[in-house]
Amino acid sequence: MNTHLHVTAWVLAFILFAVAIVLHKLGNEKAAKIVQMILRLDYLLILYSGGDLIANYFGGSPMLAEAIVKGLAGIWVIGAMEMTIAKIKKGKPAMSGWIQLGIAVLITLILGFGRLPGGFM
Template sequence: MNAVPYKALLESHVGGWEVAIVLLIVAYFLYRAGKEKAGKIVHMLLRLMMVIILVSGAWMLFTVHASEVYFYVKGLLAIIAFGLIEMSLGRAKRQEGSIGFFIGCLVVLVVVIMLGYRVFS
């Protein structure tokens, strides 16, 4: 693959993760503070970032890293993280106990990011 499109995919993927973490934290605290309308807007922006992350990650996985099982594990954990994000924000929106899902989500996100930077080899 040409270096320029790969770099663009990589930058959109990494930037997407950075923005998604910030949006997750903001949305969670907006919902917990009872600001449902603002939380919903931030939640929708977070979903947009998750789509960008998913598309750029799948594109890189199937074009560049297709033979590396390491990145398939990272992709699977990322999908689990997306599920935890939705569960924690859904519970926070309904004002139910959500701190466990939120902390679990942050832990899985940290593991996914560490896998992306190849901290675990």
């Protein structure tokens, strides 16, 4: 159950992230701020469901270290999203945010769907 909640929450986060970026680029700051606040509430849902998923590994699982790294990479995704939005909002180059976001998402997806139980493999 929590896996579905977690995946739904981060898919929603990527959608809200894209909408916030588009609204900032279009100059609609009020709507962008509202979307960004909803995105931040979604981060709480991601952190709760992700923390619950990681807690399942604390029973002596040999995959505990990978689960912790995945959790840290997930937190890095949230930080990179926030950094990217902030730089775009200020009109500064956001390439470093995009690069970090790409790397963090890649690590998170590889560990979440490729290595840890409950993924595709």
